[in-house]
Amino acid sequence: MSLTITCPICGKRNGYEFRFGGEDKGPRPDEDSLTPQRWCEYVHLNECVAGVQKEWWVHKDGCGSWFTIHRDTVMNVEVAKPEADR
Amino acid sequence: MMTRINQLPTLRVDPTKKVVFDYKGKDYVGAHGDTVATALYYNDVRIFGRSLKYHRPRGLYSLDGECSNTCMEIDGIPNVRTENTLVKQGMKVKEQNVKGSAENDMMGFIDKLDFMMPAGFYYKTMHKPASIWPVAMKQIRKAAGLGVLSPDFEMPGKFDQIFPSADVVVIGGGPAGMSAALASADKGLRVIIMESRPWLGGFFDYRTFDYRDENYKNNKQLYSRARELASKVESHANIRVFTHTSVVGTYTNNLVTGFQIGKDNDKFTERYIEIRANAVVVATGCIERPLIFENNERPGVMQVGCVHRLARTYGILAGERAVFSVGHDLGLEAAIDLFDLGMKILCVADVREDGQNPHLMIELAKRNIPYLKGWVAAEAKGGKRVKGVVMTTLDGTISRDFDCDLIVASAGFTPLNGPLTLAHAKLRYDSHTNFFVADKMPEKTHAAGRMLGLEDSLSIEASGVIAGLKAALDCKLMKESYGNSDVDALKSEIDATVAKQKELPGPARGSKFVTAPVKGRKSFICFDEDTTIKNIRQAIEMGFDVPELIKRFTSAGTGPGQGGIPGHNLPLYVAKYLAASGAPPKPTTVRAPLVPTLIATYAGSKHIMMKRTPMDDMQRADGGVFRKIGVWERARYFSDDFSCKKEIENVRNNVGMLDGSTLGKFRIHGPDALKVLQRVYVSDMSKVKLGRVKYSAMCNDDGCVIDDGVVIKLAENDYYFTTSTARAGATIEWLRYHTRFDGWDFYVVNLTDSMGVINLSGPNARKVLQKITSEDVSNSAFAFSGYKEFMVKDTIPVKAMRLGFVGELSYEFHVPSSYMVSLWNMLKDAGKEFNIQNFGVEAQNVLRMEKCHIILGQESEQRTNLLDLGLGFLWDRTKKDAKTVGAVALRQAENDPTRFRLVGFEMENNGRAARDGALIVDDKVRGYVCTARDSFTLNKAVGMALVESHLAKVGTRLEIFEDECGGERIYGTVVPMPFYDPDGTRMKS
Numbered sequence A: 001m002s003l004t005i006t007c008p009i010c011g012k013r014n015g016y017e018f019r020f021g022g023e024d025k026g027p028r029p030d031e032d033s034l035t036p037q038r039w040c041e042y043v044h045l046n047e048c049v050a051g052v053q054k055e056w057w058v059h060k061d062g063c064g065s066w067f068t069i070h071r072d073t074v075m076n077v078e079v080a081k082p083e084a085d086r
Numbered sequence B: 001m002m003t004r005i006n007q008l009p010t011l012r013v014d015p016t017k018k019v020v021f022d023y024k025g026k027d028y029v030g031a032h033g034d035t036v037a038t039a040l041y042y043n044d045v046r047i048f049g050r051s052l053k054y055h056r057p058r059g060l061y062s063l064d065g066e067c068s069n070t071c072m073e074i075d076g077i078p079n080v081r082t083e084n085t086l087v088k089q090g091m092k093v094k095e096q097n098v099k100g101s102a103e104n105d106m107m108g109f110i111d112k113l114d115f116m117m118p119a120g121f122y123y124k125t126m127h128k129p130a131s132i133w134p135v136a137m138k139q140i141r142k143a144a145g146l147g148v149l150s151p152d153f154e155m156p157g158k159f160d161q162i163f164p165s166a167d168v169v170v171i172g173g174g175p176a177g178m179s180a181a182l183a184s185a186d187k188g189l190r191v192i193i194m195e196s197r198p199w200l201g202g203f204f205d206y207r208t209f210d211y212r213d214e215n216y217k218n219n220k221q222l223y224s225r226a227r228e229l230a231s232k233v234e235s236h237a238n239i240r241v242f243t244h245t246s247v248v249g250t251y252t253n254n255l256v257t258g259f260q261i262g263k264d265n266d267k268f269t270e271r272y273i274e275i276r277a278n279a280v281v282v283a284t285g286c287i288e289r290p291l292i293f294e295n296n297e298r299p300g301v302m303q304v305g306c307v308h309r310l311a312r313t314y315g316i317l318a319g320e321r322a323v324f325s326v327g328h329d330l331g332l333e334a335a336i337d338l339f340d341l342g343m344k345i346l347c348v349a350d351v352r353e354d355g356q357n358p359h360l361m362i363e364l365a366k367r368n369i370p371y372l373k374g375w376v377a378a379e380a381k382g383g384k385r386v387k388g389v390v391m392t393t394l395d396g397t398i399s400r401d402f403d404c405d406l407i408v409a410s411a412g413f414t415p416l417n418g419p420l421t422l423a424h425a426k427l428r429y430d431s432h433t434n435f436f437v438a439d440k441m442p443e444k445t446h447a448a449g450r451m452l453g454l455e456d457s458l459s460i461e462a463s464g465v466i467a468g469l470k471a472a473l474d475c476k477l478m479k480e481s482y483g484n485s486d487v488d489a490l491k492s493e494i495d496a497t498v499a500k501q502k503e504l505p506g507p508a509r510g511s512k513f514v515t516a517p518v519k520g521r522k523s524f525i526c527f528d529e530d531t532t533i534k535n536i537r538q539a540i541e542m543g544f545d546v547p548e549l550i551k552r553f554t555s556a557g558t559g560p561g562q563g564g565i566p567g568h569n570l571p572l573y574v575a576k577y578l579a580a581s582g583a584p585p586k587p588t589t590v591r592a593p594l595v596p597t598l599i600a601t602y603a604g605s606k607h608i609m610m611k612r613t614p615m616d617d618m619q620r621a622d623g624g625v626f627r628k629i630g631v632w633e634r635a636r637y638f639s640d641d642f643s644c645k646k647e648i649e650n651v652r653n654n655v656g657m658l659d660g661s662t663l664g665k666f667r668i669h670g671p672d673a674l675k676v677l678q679r680v681y682v683s684d685m686s687k688v689k690l691g692r693v694k695y696s697a698m699c700n701d702d703g704c705v706i707d708d709g710v711v712i713k714l715a716e717n718d719y720y721f722t723t724s725t726a727r728a729g730a731t732i733e734w735l736r737y738h739t740r741f742d743g744w745d746f747y748v749v750n751l752t753d754s755m756g757v758i759n760l761s762g763p764n765a766r767k768v769l770q771k772i773t774s775e776d777v778s779n780s781a782f783a784f785s786g787y788k789e790f791m792v793k794d795t796i797p798v799k800a801m802r803l804g805f806v807g808e809l810s811y812e813f814h815v816p817s818s819y820m821v822s823l824w825n826m827l828k829d830a831g832k833e834f835n836i837q838n839f840g841v842e843a844q845n846v847l848r849m850e851k852c853h854i855i856l857g858q859e860s861e862q863r864t865n866l867l868d869l870g871l872g873f874l875w876d877r878t879k880k881d882a883k884t885v886g887a888v889a890l891r892q893a894e895n896d897p898t899r900f901r902l903v904g905f906e907m908e909n910n911g912r913a914a915r916d917g918a919l920i921v922d923d924k925v926r927g928y929v930c931t932a933r934d935s936f937t938l939n940k941a942v943g944m945a946l947v948e949s950h951l952a953k954v955g956t957r958l959e960i961f962e963d964e965c966g967g968e969r970i971y972g973t974v975v976p977m978p979f980y981d982p983d984g985t986r987m988k989s
């Protein structure tokens, strides 16, 4: 409820306007030689970090774009992109 | 009825304005401005209710609603806090948790049975033998719980929500809060101030002289200072004032929530307020920390502020003969002031051995009030109300009895730091003030006033100014909003104010005293849950050492008062009891809502916003029976025969029209449009041909079907497609999500609302269509699965498809919404000679079910994949490079024998159709009925079910279990699908 999110197009907005799209796990793997195990992990396993994680959001009640932010999952606040990620 | 002191300048009631209300069927009279509690007290009501467990009599205690003592049923709403509710003309007030009356409660005997209910009674007693539980539960449910709510109760009143924003939010409208608000507002910032009482003023509002100052008589009286500040705040253009507004939560990012109780002329009963601010000042002040002694909650025992405010704010002297047992200077001040107002004060006992302000002692002596330093109340006497008190020295060696009708008791103060801890401040025990103070403050949040331990009035105001300036600085440092103006000047102003405040008295020393030297069997630490000091000791002796766990085990602080009474005493008592461990007191966790809040307030106004199709008015005029379906209101039936026999037969034998406008409709175009379709649809979308309709489905990453619809190629990389009604809202998000790493160039437009859909179905459909267009729509020119665009009357552009959802010759027309009514009327006119009729969603449901065409969400649930539904033929396995969503999972599920299968079945022996959702069973659940209906077309009951694969073979007998069937099973047999026109000759003709 208290979360605010910075949309790359619309700027900082109320968190109500967005929908969560999960942790960032990179593009879907190639299908050749993909094991069921590996696929299942890609789709269903999450890191569930207690701290800062990179994750996807969609501005559903706004411009409709998908983008990533970094969020502190303990305090539930958006944080600046970590140095390592820049 | 009591006499009111009518002439006080501090009064908040108008005794000349009478308010008549009903209490237990009789008329009572209060004054305008009274709370229900003060009005009842004025009418000599002393016992307000009975306690939860022991049915002990309870009365006024704090006057701010910190416990359930004074909760009553008002106008049918149970558990209303009468101390916080203004009395209104015609209100109906009833006591609760009594058998008989509060005065003579037949359950009162339970108070004598307390020895049977030690700490953790429920946990320890109610689990063995297991067979006793159902019996015990019934009895406990009858006896326990506060208030009664009928299941068909409808909440009266109007509820609303507002979401204002502000630069600075100030929580608390006392001297510190008002000073903070003015300081911020004077710097040009937009300020919201929230105050839980109906007026600004805080603890200055009912006080006169601060006798601690030698020259008190020359100073402005405190209430008048409060009103001066209040008028400045109220008239300040930058400040928005919310009175009678309790804060219920504070969150990260400086979000503050609360609710406001409406005044006489407000359009709402209560409203939820959610404020997004840049900085927060918390100046919530203190409540009193209860003094614990035997029968410390007997009606007639009250806190200092309660007695003082009853007199000064409401003009009511709470008793005639009072004994004070206090641990702070405000208690002494109240005794002096109440004496001057005419109360007889037998003695003032002070648990502090030293540290009292000498001027207060002089004032007491001037009035000949006996002052007992190092004494405390040990036991309240009297059964239903106070008749006397036993006073004792702190070591319990000497005692003295007094006859009195009022015991004014207060051990110390408790800072209201809930708003800070909810915003993640860490609390630290401060041994000087004896408070839990915020150690690490949340970002851009500042505390001010009494909650810091300050008692001196000037110091309190100064702390408010400092907090207000700091909040202003926080805002001004946010460059993007405020341009960083005047930051340096503001910083030096803060430094100067801080320096000035340092010359004023700092935080006062706080008393650590919790309980009189008594055994504690009837010494209550928590009133809501009837938890005694003895219970706490029992819990500690059983090994509990953390207040948080003791709270759970004894339920102290888990009642409606949200820990207001025991929240501070519990950790202090535990730390003292475990003094040998040397650990400092640990606070219990505070959670939102900080005060009890009506669910109706959170719900707000009943705004039901359903979408309506362009045909809505006409469908209603034609007798449509509407139902809420997803986000839409749709015509489900066109008569009161909900089996829709006529509608169905008309489509099968003649021609009908359905408004299908709720269907999701999209256009996707751009260089990479086809790639997107290849990604989300299971079929090979490169095979979609111009002039043809392609049916396909979308799966999720688990291969489960999430959507189905048709795709039409308009040109290269330009497609029009439909989705199911329910998926329309999420489709674009889905497409963009699954292509978010690819950087593809495409545009997708949601046409759901801008296009309407008419479905024309039945053997006579072509004859109707031919009458309104010159286009060749013969079966050879416009065959099944064909797509055509043409103009009607040179004006209406129609996208026409030949589909067969209902299993007959059928056309679907997609036209701009604005033309829907025109086209509909043309078709209706053209169909007149065939007696064309409407059909609704339910008729369509039966028609398509007979044809075994699925509806997602009916023939599928979250776990149903494409193969389960027998739609595997849609899936193209060769387009691996497209990375089609769901393809990997489908490949893995392909040979999985444990999956369900969709089957068709008919009922045995001409039986009626099983209910939708009925279970397929043997000794276990083996599946469920998706849709089943008595088919007029086929003259038997048929349906579709999802069953385990071993039951999928044609001829298998299905045992069906329905809710409340009482052991009676019904049976069906698996038959081939579809049931109707298996070769499809009718829809292709």
Ligand SMILES: [Zn+2]
Pocket (backbone or CB within 6 Å): A007, A008, A009, A010, A011, A059, A062, A063, A064, A065
């Ligand atoms: Zn946006």
